[in-house]
Amino acid sequence: MNIVVAIKHIPSIADDLPVKGNNVDFDSVDFVLNEWDEHSIEQAVLIKEAVGGTVTVIGVDLIGELDNALHLALAKGADKAVKITADDPAADSHMQAKWLAEAIRGMSPDLVFAGVQASNDLDGQIGPMIAAYLDIPYIGGTSAIEVSNGTATVSKEFPGGVGMKYSVTLPFVAGVQSAPKPPRYAPVSKVRQMAQTATVEKVAPSGEADVRERPLRILKMAPPVVTGHAEMIEGSPKEVAAKIVELLKSKGLA
Amino acid sequence: MAQKYEKAIAVEKDNIVVDGVDVSGHWNRMFEQRVIFEYTPELIEKIASIPNAESFANCYQCAKCVAVCPVDVVGNYGPRKLYRYAQTGLDLTEAPELWLCTTCANCLRVCPKEVNMVKIMPAAREQAILDGKFVPAELQQAFENTAKSGNPLGQPQRKRDAWIQSAGVPVPIIKDLGRPVDVLWYVGSYPSYHPRGIDAASAAARIFTALGIDFAILGKEEKDDADSQRLAGEKGLFEMMAEYNIQTFNKYEWKEMVVTGPHELNAFKNVYPKYGFERPVVHYTTFLARHLDQLKPLLKHPVNKKITYHDPCYLGRHNGEYEAPRKLLQAIPGVELVEMQRNRENGYCCGGGGGGMWMDSFTAKHTTMRLSEKRAMEAASTGADVLAVACPFEVSRFEDAVKSTGNEHVGVLDILELLDRSMRGDA
Numbered sequence: 001m002n003i004v005v006a007i008k009h010i011p012s013i014a015d016d017l018p019v020k021g022n023n024v025d026f027d028s029v030d031f032v033l034n035e036w037d038e039h040s041i042e043q044a045v046l047i048k049e050a051v052g053g054t055v056t057v058i059g060v061d062l063i064g065e066l067d068n069a070l071h072l073a074l075a076k077g078a079d080k081a082v083k084i085t086a087d088d089p090a091a092d093s094h095m096q097a098k099w100l101a102e103a104i105r106g107m108s109p110d111l112v113f114a115g116v117q118a119s120n121d122l123d124g125q126i127g128p129m130i131a132a133y134l135d136i137p138y139i140g141g142t143s144a145i146e147v148s149n150g151t152a153t154v155s156k157e158f159p160g161g162v163g164m165k166y167s168v169t170l171p172f173v174a175g176v177q178s179a180p181k182p183p184r185y186a187p188v189s190k191v192r193q194m195a196q197t198a199t200v201e202k203v204a205p206s207g208e209a210d211v212r213e214r215p216l217r218i219l220k221m222a223p224p225v226v227t228g229h230a231e232m233i234e235g236s237p238k239e240v241a242a243k244i245v246e247l248l249k250s251k252g253l254a
Numbered sequence: 255m256a257q258k259y260e261k262a263i264a265v266e267k268d269n270i271v272v273d274g275v276d277v278s279g280h281w282n283r284m285f286e287q288r289v290i291f292e293y294t295p296e297l298i299e300k301i302a303s304i305p306n307a308e309s310f311a312n313c314y315q316c317a318k319c320v321a322v323c324p325v326d327v328v329g330n331y332g333p334r335k336l337y338r339y340a341q342t343g344l345d346l347t348e349a350p351e352l353w354l355c356t357t358c359a360n361c362l363r364v365c366p367k368e369v370n371m372v373k374i375m376p377a378a379r380e381q382a383i384l385d386g387k388f389v390p391a392e393l394q395q396a397f398e399n400t401a402k403s404g405n406p407l408g409q410p411q412r413k414r415d416a417w418i419q420s421a422g423v424p425v426p427i428i429k430d431l432g433r434p435v436d437v438l439w440y441v442g443s444y445p446s447y448h449p450r451g452i453d454a455a456s457a458a459a460r461i462f463t464a465l466g467i468d469f470a471i472l473g474k475e476e477k478d479d480a481d482s483q484r485l486a487g488e489k490g491l492f493e494m495m496a497e498y499n500i501q502t503f504n505k506y507e508w509k510e511m512v513v514t515g516p517h518e519l520n521a522f523k524n525v526y527p528k529y530g531f532e533r534p535v536v537h538y539t540t541f542l543a544r545h546l547d548q549l550k551p552l553l554k555h556p557v558n559k560k561i562t563y564h565d566p567c568y569l570g571r572h573n574g575e576y577e578a579p580r581k582l583l584q585a586i587p588g589v590e591l592v593e594m595q596r597n598r599e600n601g602y603c604c605g606g607g608g609g610g611m612w613m614d615s616f617t618a619k620h621t622t623m624r625l626s627e628k629r630a631m632e633a634a635s636t637g638a639d640v641l642a643v644a645c646p647f648e649v650s651r652f653e654d655a656v657k658s659t660g661n662e663h664v665g666v667l668d669i670l671e672l673l674d675r676s677m678r679g680d681a
Contacts, residue, residue: 014403015412032402185394187383188401189490 001053001147003044004109006100006130007037007073008093009059009066010120022218024120026063026089033069036115042179043145044113045077051147053110056080058103060096060205062089071194075186082201092216093123099205100126101133109171111152116140116175127175139168140175155180297340300347306377312367313337319361319369324603325354328621328628333361333369347382350620353390357485357608358567363599372485372572375608379487389487396612397488400495404477405443406612415473417445417452421459427473434507437462437469437541440522442515443478444646450653451646457674458514458538464552464677465545469512475502481521486609493529496521500531511535514670515646516568517607523573537569539644539669543578546585555679556588557672559665562638563591564629564652565601566645579644582669586676592636594629602629606647630655633664640665642672 011017011024012032018025044055057073059066061083070081084099091099104112112134117124124140131138143163144155147170154166154174233240248254270277270290302311313334320332331354336346346352355375362370383389399408418425428435439462445455462469477498484492503511513519513535522535542549561583569575576598583591596602605625610617614624630652633641641652641664652666667675 014410182391184386185383185389185397187380187397187488187490188494189380190384192490192494 001047001051001111002107002109003047003053003055003111003113004104004107005037005040005044005055005057005073005078006104006112006114006126007041007057007059007069008034008096008115008118008126009062009069010034010118013119019221019223022221023090024221031063031065031089033072034115034118034120036117036176036178038115038183039179040113040115040174040176041073041076041078042181042183043142043174043176044111045184046179046181047111047145047147048077048079054079056082056107056109058082058084058100058203060084060086060091060099062086062091067195067200070200071191071198072186074194074198075190076184080201081198082203084203084205086205093118093121093126094129094216097126097129098133098207101130102206103203104130105134111145111147111171112136112173113176114173116142116177124175127173131173134171134173137168137172138175139166139172141177142174143178144180145174145176293341294343295341297343297345298337300345301340301374301378304377304381307374309368309370310337310340310374312369314367316366318364318366322360322364322600324356324358324360324605324625324628325621327602328623328625329354331355333365333371337369346378347385348387350388350616352379352382353393353486353609353613354617354620355608356567356603356605356610356625358603359571360567360600360603363571376485376487376489379609380489381487383487390613390616392615393486393609393612396609397483397486397491400478400480400483400488401491404495405447406478406483407443407447409443409447411477412474414446414476415471417441417447417455418459418471420452421456423460423463425459426470428470428506428508429473429475431470434509435468435470436509437467438503438506438508438511439469439471440479440511440513440518441471441476442513442518442646444650445514446476448646448650450649454646454649454668454670455514457668457670460674461542461549461670461677465548467545470508472502477502479515479518479521481517481525482607482609482611484521484525485607486612492525496526496529496531500526500529503531503533509534510541512538512541514538516566516573516644517647520568520572537573537575537578537644539569539578539582540575542673543581546581549582549673550585553586553673553676555676557586557676558588559639560590560592560637561640561642561672562594562633562636563597563642563644563669564594564604564633564648565598566643566648567601567603567607569644570601571599579642579669582673583642586672588676589672592638594632594636596632602632604629604645604648604651606645606651611647611651624651624655624658626651626655627659630661630664631659634659634661638664640667640672642667642669644669 009031012030018028048055055078057078066083114127128138139154141156142154143157146153150170152168154168157163233243301307315334317334320326320334323332325331355371357372359372396406400406404411441455444451480492480495519537583589603625656664
């Protein structure tokens with residue numbers, strides 16, 4: 001089973017998100033691995049553990065620091081790491097999808113995973129676009145993927161507690177909503193060991209002419225205007241509790 | 255904690271010869287066949303072969319440790335028992351027992367064979383983590399938070415010094431001060447982020463200010479000491495944090511470091527030296543006890559309470575400080591200090607050490623009650639109004655515990671808060 005996981009490095013929102021012009025001030029922000037990609041790495045490693053194979057993790061290196069995320073993926077059980085050296089922190093998901101697809105094409109994968117979306121743009125297009133470029137099917141919002149005999153059983157969860165299972169023929173691209181288990185923890189010593197011993201393959205971004213034109217343009221970026229605020233209830237715990245009960249009653253909730 | 259042990263095989267023989275020696279005994283003991291058990295030493299050796307866990311094999315089953323093990327009081331535990339479990343088929347690296355030890359070190363105090371669980375447990379846990387064995391999910395979350403956010407609570411680094419707004423006195427940040435200070439105060443993660451920890455930190459800031467101490471904090475540059483993560487088995491994470499912290503500490507000129515927490519004291523005083531950091535570090539109780547002559551005149555308002563003091567394992571047994579906290583409490587006018595049955599060297603663990611702080615739900619599944627609940631009941635039995643603590647892990651642990659055991663009438667306060675109340679008069 002040849003599994004490729006496309007990951008995305010995104011600005012961290014642990015600290016205030018600095019804005020410069022009409023985009024993030026990339027020089028004063030840390031980059032972290034997209035949370036949904038942690039799930040697609042976990043999903044890939046789970047399949048590898050179940051049926052064997054190799055997991056290749058690939059991502060676009062936007063600021064020259066993708067190695068950290070790749071070493072983490074290797075420590076969690078990925079076998080190979082590849083970075084596309086774009087060196088452009090503003091490269092949007094459409095550009096990244098093109099570069100990723102061109103790099104993945106030669107790997108002849110059985111499965112390609114991408115996080116269903118990333119919190120920096122909520123675009124959700126990397127998976128579908130890779131599938132389109134590679135001309136293979138896409139299934140998004142997966143909550144579990146199992147593989148046997150060249151076919152995958154893909155679970156999705158819908159609102160209202162409804163679940164559905166699909167049978168999908170390989171190869172295909174999956175937009176991973178969540179792995180069936182929480183992403184495993186990689187001990188720091190293992191990550192550091194990978195940083196010292198693992199080799200990360202470098203690939204130049206290809207198909208640039210198509211995407212450098214940037215079909216998506218950001219017109220404006222600014223913090224949202226605060227329109228409402230929470231009401232703070234003052235007083236002793238007993239007074240506060242009484243007011244909460246009163247409020248719940250007045251709203252017909254108690 | 256019921257386990258199925260299958261590796262011990264009972265052998266019945268009329269005459270038993272072990273290594274060429276007849277051990278059958280005198281004829282008058284031979285009215286029945288003798289039963290011996292053939293044990294497998296391999297699971298003991300598996301643990302003892304891990305670097306730093308060698309002393310596990312020293313155990314000769316005297317059981318002095320079990321009598322003082324805090325976990326045995328609420329379960330079926332203790333170093334002797336772990337050895338016995340291993341002898342009879344339990345692989346400690348895969349068992350829930352691996353995660354129950356709080357590294358409180360009371361067993362080591364009484365062990366004639368120096369079986370050192372404070373070294374064995376972190377080593378065996380590290381092995382389990384590296385081998386991808388079971389690790390409690392909530393502990394993994396604390397590791398993940400520490401690695402990603404610099405503190406086990408998962409709070410943003412940029413808010414590390416937000417608490418100083420509530421101190422009511424200026425709290426200088428060493429970077430902004432731009433000059434050497436006498437005291438670098440390492441605040442710690444819980445005093446920086448936890449609401450009840452912030453109360454203690456604010457009290458400390460007011461006390462230091464009233465004493466005229468030339469102090470500063472690291473502010474947003476401060477990150478967790480990670481000592482409890484080390485004891486929970488994440489040595490790599492500890493080393494990563496230690497490297498950062500040592501580099502940060504050494505960026506500035508200061509004469510002495512004061513820490514709010516005993517775990518930080520243990521990290522910086524006993525473990526960071528192995529990584530090249532050797533500068534003076536004291537716990538706040540030691541530091542303030544040294545300033546008792548200046549402090550006493552400031553303690554103007556009586557705190558008319560019966561108070562019992564809980565010795566934190568990492569201040570007492572691990573670092574030998576039993577007197578300073580008591581001196582401080584006795585310096586407060588109106589305080590009547592009463593001792594719990596288990597105090598000082600035999601103090602009962604709150605359950606927060608060795609990563610226990612982040613495994614309460616897991617531990618609850620394997621014990622009859624939390625260690626903090628047992629201790630809260632002991633505190634209540636003294637008739638005390640207040641359970642005084644000196645470790646930032648403890649305020650939240652014991653506040654929950656007095657509530658869950660129906661002892662809400664016992665207040666839980668850090669010694670810093672009690673000193674501050676006596677100083678300011680809002681007791």
